[in-house]
Amino acid sequence: MNILITGATRGIGKAIADVNIKMGHQIFASGRNEELLKCYENYCACDLATIEGMQKLGEHIQANNIEVLVNNAGEFLYTPALKGFEIKDLEHITKLNLEAPLYLASKAIPYMKKQGFGRIINIGSISGVMGEANASLYSATKAGLIGATKALALELAEFGITVNTINPGWVDTDLGNSSCDDSDFSKEEIVECIPQRRFVSPSEIAGMVKYLISEEAKGVTGQSINLCAGLSVGY
Ligand SMILES: NC(=O)c1ccc[n+]([C@@H]2O[C@H](COP(=O)([O-])OP(=O)(O)OC[C@H]3O[C@@H](n4cnc5c(N)ncnc54)[C@H](OP(=O)(O)O)[C@@H]3O)[C@@H](O)[C@H]2O)c1
Incomplete structure (x- = not known):
């Protein structure tokens, strides 16, 4: 299968690519870091927080008969509301975490429909399911993915296309560890709160x-599938 994974240069996206390469699938990778992308046969370097980057990857999707789209690229932003939000932060996080996944899905759907098969998988966050203090912008984008997932699933069900969102809890990656650093709690204290x-x-x-x-x-x-070591259940 032809599988496009955004944010495949490291972390969760790289792990998704590795598993699927082992399964014999054709991987189309994206990210900003071209040096890291060179480990893939097919890649598209682009910044998905920009309209130009989204359009570039949209064209790459249309040119490559993508059957599986994994919208994984994303960033966490520490944004205490008491400090006030910056317009540039609002625009950046919304473009990258919410608009890009939707735009890319729209570019992938026509080929999937023609094939009568397709899979759209969004990587959300448990912060889009539960509240996360000091991260309302991030939480809002991830909650938005859950709403879009339900709507798209309804629209595309008759064409053999499924749409789902996986909501990770804390994951051991650059993003997971740096959001620990942003937090008021140490990594040990955070781990204590995970069931x-x-x-x-x-x-x-x-x-x-x-x-x-x-x-x-x-x-x-x-x-909307929570994969969070029990975090969403309570403690
Ligand atoms: N780690 C966690 O604890 C955790 C928890 C819940 C949800 N998630 C979600 O899981 C997804 C992957 O996170 P991760 O932990 O693997 O993060 P990560 O290790 O920081 O990797 C992020 C990936 O996204 C790409 N990326 C970031 N900004 C981009 C941009 N502006 N344009 C294009 N690509 C961009 C990065 O590639 P380049 O640097 O090459 O651009 C990288 O490949 C994210 O959507 C995140 O919100 C993570």
């Missing part, structure tokens, strides 16, 4: 993606 007392590993998210792509998951659509 399984651990961060999720990127390979666990990749395993869920592998399942959602599979034939067995064809009936799973419009879902």
Whole structure:
């Protein structure tokens, strides 16, 4: 299968690419860091927080018969509301975390519809399910993905296209560790609040993606799947 993964240069996206390369799938990778992208046969370097970057990747999708789109690229922003929000932060996080996934999905859907098969998988966050203090902009973009997932799943169900969002809790990546640094709590204190007392590993998210792509998951659509070591359940 032709699988496009955004944010495949490191972290969760890299783990998703590794698993699918092992499965024999053709990977189309994107990110900003061209040096890191060179480990892939097919890649598109672009900044998805810009309209030009979205359009460039949209054209790449249309040119490559993409059957599976994994909208993974994203950033966390520490934005205490008491300090006031900057317009540039609002625009940046909304473009990257919400607008780009929707725009790219719209570019992938026509080929998927023609094939009668497609998978759109968004990487959301548990912060879009639960509230996260000092991260309302990030939480809002991730909650937006959940709403869009349900709407798209309804629109595309009759064409064999499924749409789902995976909501990771704390994951051991650059983003996970730097958002710990932004937090008022130490990593040890954060781990104490997670029911399984651990961060999720990127390979666990990749395993869920592998399942959602599979034939067995064809009936799973419009879902928001929490993969968070129990964080969403309470403590
Ligand atoms: N780690 C966690 O604890 C956690 C928890 C919940 C949800 N998530 C979500 O999981 C996804 C992946 O996060 P991660 O932890 O793997 O983060 P990461 O290690 O920081 O990797 C982020 C990826 O996104 C790409 N990216 C970032 N900004 C971009 C931009 N402006 N344009 C294009 N690509 C961009 C990066 O590539 P370049 O640097 O090459 O551009 C990189 O490949 C994100 O959507 C994040 O919100 C993560």
